[in-house]
Amino acid sequence: MNNKKEFQKLENLNQQHLLTFWDKLNEIEQKKLLNQIQNLDIEVFKLQQLLVKNPNSAPEIFEPFEEFKNSGNQELYSFGKEIIAGGKVGCLLIAGGQGSRLRFEGPKGMFPTSLIKRKSLFQIFSEKVVAASKQSNRSLPLAIMTSPLNDVETKTFFQNESFFGLNKDQISFFSQKMLPLLDPNGNLFLDSLFHIAEGPDGNGNALKYFVDSGIWETWYKKGIRYLLYVLVDNPLTDPFDAELVGYHIKSGSEITVKTIKRDNESEKLGLLVKHGEQVLVKEYTEMFPEEQVARRTDGSLKHQVANMSVFCFNMNFVHRVGNLNEVEIPLHKAFKTATFLNSKGEISHPTKPNAWKFEHFIFDLLPFASSVKALLSPRSECYAPLKNFEGQHSIKQVQEAIQARDRTIYTQITKLPPPEHPFELAFDFYYPTIDLMEKYKNKPLPETPYMEPELFYKPPPSQ
Ligand code: UTP
Numbered sequence: 001m002n003n004k005k006e007f008q009k010l011e012n013l014n015q016q017h018l019l020t021f022w023d024k025l026n027e028i029e030q031k032k033l034l035n036q037i038q039n040l041d042i043e044v045f046k047l048q049q050l051l052v053k054n055p056n057s058a059p060e061i062f063e064p065f066e067e068f069k070n071s072g073n074q075e076l077y078s079f080g081k082e083i084i085a086g087g088k089v090g091c092l093l094i095a096g097g098q099g100s101r102l103r104f105e106g107p108k109g110m111f112p113t114s115l116i117k118r119k120s121l122f123q124i125f126s127e128k129v130v131a132a133s134k135q136s137n138r139s140l141p142l143a144i145m146t147s148p149l150n151d152v153e154t155k156t157f158f159q160n161e162s163f164f165g166l167n168k169d170q171i172s173f174f175s176q177k178m179l180p181l182l183d184p185n186g187n188l189f190l191d192s193l194f195h196i197a198e199g200p201d202g203n204g205n206a207l208k209y210f211v212d213s214g215i216w217e218t219w220y221k222k223g224i225r226y227l228l229y230v231l232v233d234n235p236l237t238d239p240f241d242a243e244l245v246g247y248h249i250k251s252g253s254e255i256t257v258k259t260i261k262r263d264n265e266s267e268k269l270g271l272l273v274k275h276g277e278q279v280l281v282k283e284y285t286e287m288f289p290e291e292q293v294a295r296r297t298d299g300s301l302k303h304q305v306a307n308m309s310v311f312c313f314n315m316n317f318v319h320r321v322g323n324l325n326e327v328e329i330p331l332h333k334a335f336k337t338a339t340f341l342n343s344k345g346e347i348s349h350p351t352k353p354n355a356w357k358f359e360h361f362i363f364d365l366l367p368f369a370s371s372v373k374a375l376l377s378p379r380s381e382c383y384a385p386l387k388n389f390e391g392q393h394s395i396k397q398v399q400e401a402i403q404a405r406d407r408t409i410y411t412q413i414t415k416l417p418p419p420e421h422p423f424e425l426a427f428d429f430y431y432p433t434i435d436l437m438e439k440y441k442n443k444p445l446p447e448t449p450y451m452e453p454e455l456f457y458k459p460p461p462s463q
Contacts, residue, residue: 202359
């Protein structure tokens with residue numbers, strides 16, 4: 001095997017230690033390792049090393065962001081619904097993360113989440129799209145971003161579940177890429193005899209991979225002009241948020257961010273801030289602590305608006321940023337726990353953080369937009385992320401939030417108080433058609449734990 005070029009590349013980068021076990025590898029294993037070395041992007045690797053070596057950036061002070069619009073505007077909702085029904089909107093569901101804090105083996109989207117039916121996050125989003133499609137009388141498109149770590153499992157899950165009622169041509173998948181991890185000294189390391197440790201590169205390149213996959217072009221040709229970007233781990237998200245679309249178009253912005261008010265100063269959320277004329281999101285891990293807890297003279301928090309990474313993008317903007325060079329979008333580092341190969345060639349699973357992981361964040365695209373607007377919504381309507389195995393943002397809290405939302409929707413549909421017992425609503429009630437509204441007005445929903453609309457029309461029994 002001719003491997004001179006790859007060995008030279010490692011030598012130039014001072015990373016020859018990756019070849020410690022080279023002589024023990026069979027031909028296939030050697031090929032795999034060579035392949036990874038070939039694909040190593042030198043420019044990005046140098047950027048990663050620089051990030052590790054550089055101490056955190058100097059503290060920054062920001063102006064508060066205050067120009068948000070409060071949600072609950074019926075006109076914007078109706079306008080957005082018309083645009084969706086006109087076939088101009090698609091949804092991109094982001095599901096490439098590892099879900100390590102949840103301690104779930106497998107794609108986070110497969111986590112059994114709903115209260116009664118234990119629907120997975122993927123099922124919840126898919127059925128919402130099915131219901132929104134019924135309401136719009138049109139097959140609404142859904143694209144899902146996976147990662148090389150969960151792509152096959154995700155697609156197999158959808159196939160085995162018959163795509164949860166979606167038409168096959170309504171749903172598409174594409175995968176994000178990986179970035180190498182670095183040890184505390186800024187060097188690459190192995191996590192098996194023939195594999196360089198790496199992790200998914202964050203959600204910030206999603207638009208680039210969406211464009212590269214060809215889905216952008218297919219959708220654009222079909223007339224789609226707006227893209228709703230949603231995260232798989234927040235089951236209260238509306239994948240076809242009509243008011244967000246309505247406000248986005250009426251305000252003429254390139255990006256509209258769906259936001260919530262901060263609850264308290266220590267909540268782990270990115271904040272919307274102003275830097276001169278620019279609207280930015282600053283992640284909690286990277287914000288100067290004094291600035292994070294800063295208060296106004298009346299005692300309220302200086303920065304009140306939080307990001308939950310739900311956006312409406314213009315498709316033209318998506319195309320523009322989709323063609324940016326990878327190094328133009330900032331890279332963020334986080335010290336995490338990662339499997340590694342020790343000096344004896346044994347696989348080791350540390351319990352404490354030991355390696356730098358690198359990610360791009362979607363909100364770093366804000367400065368590339370000519371104008372950014374924000375819609376502020378009550379968190380009970382839109383925010384219940386599933387992040388942790390226990391405590392805050394655990395499954396227990398998520399189920400409570402879904403139950404509370406179901407109870408509100410129950411009353412919106414029936415104009416009656418909801419029953420006392422726990423129940424779960426089918427998503428038809430979240431996207432009611434005119435027929436459904438008429439049928440259930442002032443009428444209790446079926447008294448079952450899982451409430452589905454009865455069939456409006458029963459075909460006559462066959463003779
Ligand atoms: P998080 O940053 O909460 O990460 O992702 P995570 O991977 O789900 O969970 P932890 O940090 O390992 O516990 C927020 C959203 O971004 C997606 C996730 O799937 C989730 O929808 N994401 C994250 C990606 O699509 N790719 C990534 O590389 C990282």
